[in-house]
Amino acid sequence: xxxxxxxxxxxxxxxxxxxxxxxxxxxxxxxxxxxxxxxxxxxxxxxxxxxxxxxxxxxxxxxxxxxxxxxxxxxxxxxxxxxxxxxxxxxxxxxxxxxxxxxxxxxxxxxxxxxxxxxxxxxxxxxxxxxxxxxxxxxxxxxxxxxxxxxxxxxxxxxxxxxxxxxxxxxxxxxxxxxxxxxxxxxxxxxxxxxxxxxxxxxxxxxxxxxxxxxxxxxxxxxxxxxxxxxxxxxxxxxxxxxxxxxxxxxxxxxxxxxxxxxxxxxxxxxxxxxxxxxxxxxxxxxxxxxxxxxxxxxxxxxxxxxxxxxxxxxxxxxxxxxxxxxxxxxxxxxxxxxxxxxxxxxxxxxxxxxxxxxxxxxxxxxxxxxxxxxxxxxxxxxxxxxxxxxxxxxxxxxxxxxxxxxxxxxxxxx
Numbered sequence: 001x002x003x004x005x006x007x008x009x010x011x012x013x014x015x016x017x018x019x020x021x022x023x024x025x026x027x028x029x030x031x032x033x034x035x036x037x038x039x040x041x042x043x044x045x046x047x048x049x050x051x052x053x054x055x056x057x058x059x060x061x062x063x064x065x066x067x068x069x070x071x072x073x074x075x076x077x078x079x080x081x082x083x084x085x086x087x088x089x090x091x092x093x094x095x096x097x098x099x100x101x102x103x104x105x106x107x108x109x110x111x112x113x114x115x116x117x118x119x120x121x122x123x124x125x126x127x128x129x130x131x132x133x134x135x136x137x138x139x140x141x142x143x144x145x146x147x148x149x150x151x152x153x154x155x156x157x158x159x160x161x162x163x164x165x166x167x168x169x170x171x172x173x174x175x176x177x178x179x180x181x182x183x184x185x186x187x188x189x190x191x192x193x194x195x196x197x198x199x200x201x202x203x204x205x206x207x208x209x210x211x212x213x214x215x216x217x218x219x220x221x222x223x224x225x226x227x228x229x230x231x232x233x234x235x236x237x238x239x240x241x242x243x244x245x246x247x248x249x250x251x252x253x254x255x256x257x258x259x260x261x262x263x264x265x266x267x268x269x270x271x272x273x274x275x276x277x278x279x280x281x282x283x284x285x286x287x288x289x290x291x292x293x294x295x296x297x298x299x300x301x302x303x304x305x306x307x308x309x310x311x312x313x314x315x316x317x318x319x320x321x322x323x324x325x326x327x328x329x330x331x332x333x334x335x336x337x338x339x340x341x342x343x344x345x346x347x348x349x350x351x352x353x354x355x356x357x358x359x360x361x362x363x364x365x366x367x368x369x370x371x372x373x374x375x376x377x378x379x380x381x382x383x384x385x386x387x388x389x390x391x392x393x394x395x396x397x398x399x400x401x402x403x404x405x406x407x408x409x410x411x412x413x414x415x
Contacts, residue, residue: 004132004134006134007141009190009191010132014129014130015144015145018126018153019149019153020182021089021153022157023158024176025119027158027160027161027171031161032164036102036169036172040108051109057371059113064120067125068128068362068363069359071359071360075195076194077196079193080125080359081126081129082192084121084124085125088119089118089180089183091114094114096172096175098114099111123363126186127366130362139292139343139346142345143286146344146345147283148283150341151282151283227353230351231351231353231361231365233407234348234407236403237406238344238372239372240402241307241399241403241404242371242376243372243399244395244396244397245310245396247395247396248393255317256270259317259390260321260326278330278334281331281338282338285342286341286342299413300407300415304404304407305336307401307404309336310333311396312332318390318394345366350413
């Protein structure tokens with residue numbers, strides 16, 4: 001059982017921590033990896049990038065669940081999560097150093113897969129820190145993690161990372177070190193308490209049939225629908241919302257050039273403005289959404305609202321097809337994603353079917369990010385080929401709306 005950690009320690013740790021792993025990962029996957037693949041095998045770089053993405057999704061999905069499962073069963077003087085977070089950060093730095101030396105695709109792929117495993121041994125235990133927040137401050141903690149920490153990681157690091165495109169091998173090393181230092185700083189700030197006494201209590205209360213009950217608990221780790229209904233609805237809602245988001249985000253450059261008819265300069269300007277708007281709203285919601293949720297005891301409604309805002313943004317481009325529609329999309333999608341990132345992990349925390357498996361179930365829930373980034377481009381590419389670019393806005397609208405319906409269908413969270 002997680003012990004309560006004061007917000008004065010938890011909040012800064014939940015800002016520094018996710019920024020420290022997400023920022024370097026975003027820079028590596030979007031800038032350094034494509035650059036290195038071009039250097040190693042320029043002719044096949046598109047196919048190779050798809051291969052790395054597919055293998056990364058598979059490895060990340062498995063390692064995330066394993067990391068969460070092991071973290072939930074860890075007892076140490078440094079708590080349940082800290083040992084795995086530190087180990088994952090050290091392994092991720094090593095993977096980035098190895099990637100920087102790669103001369104072949106095979107070696108780079110092995111280093112990248114090690115990095116994916118290591119990263120998820122940071123992510124799954126770290127997100128479980130949310131359960132250590134005081135009950136009246138869980139919204140604030142969720143905003144710190146998703147609204148501020150992940151917003152900084154998603155947008156802030158890319159500006160710095162672009163400076164290393166000419167020295168991307170050095171960039172791998174520097175950002176690997178940043179992950180280790182930032183993670184150690186987050187762990188030091190949070191100071192997760194020991195849970196050894198919980199192990200002693202557990203040992204004293206264990207029945208004689210330890211092995212049989214352990215096997216039974218593993219087989220039942222995923223509950224039946226009637227037990228885990230709200231958890232599954234939240235997970236499905238996250239996947240639908242993610243597809244609605246990434247269907248547009250993944251093709252935004254082509255939307256600007258092929259659908260809106262902009263030249264390269266115009267597309268770059270529009271993309272920069274939209275990203276700036278979304279960053280501003282992401283940070284603003286990081287400060288506001290959680291405290292408002294705590295004060296007024298509302299959670300389900302703002303999370304559902306965020307998907308509706310995303311759907312409105314998609315329709316604005318579909319119908320208007322001009323610069324005004326881009327600014328409307330930046331405003332509505334930025335506000336929606338800011339609210340979603342701030343509160344969706346808290347919503348999931350409320351509907352977890354087994355409070356003794358927090359890291360595992362939060363890890364599975366956050367696989368929604370990995371899966372949607374893989375599936376959304378496939379769906380978008382299919383409808384573009386079958387129809388035209390305008391079809392992806394209808395796809396985004398439909399999936400975002402379905403995600404909101406799933407969220408509103410949750411029963412245990414009334415508001």
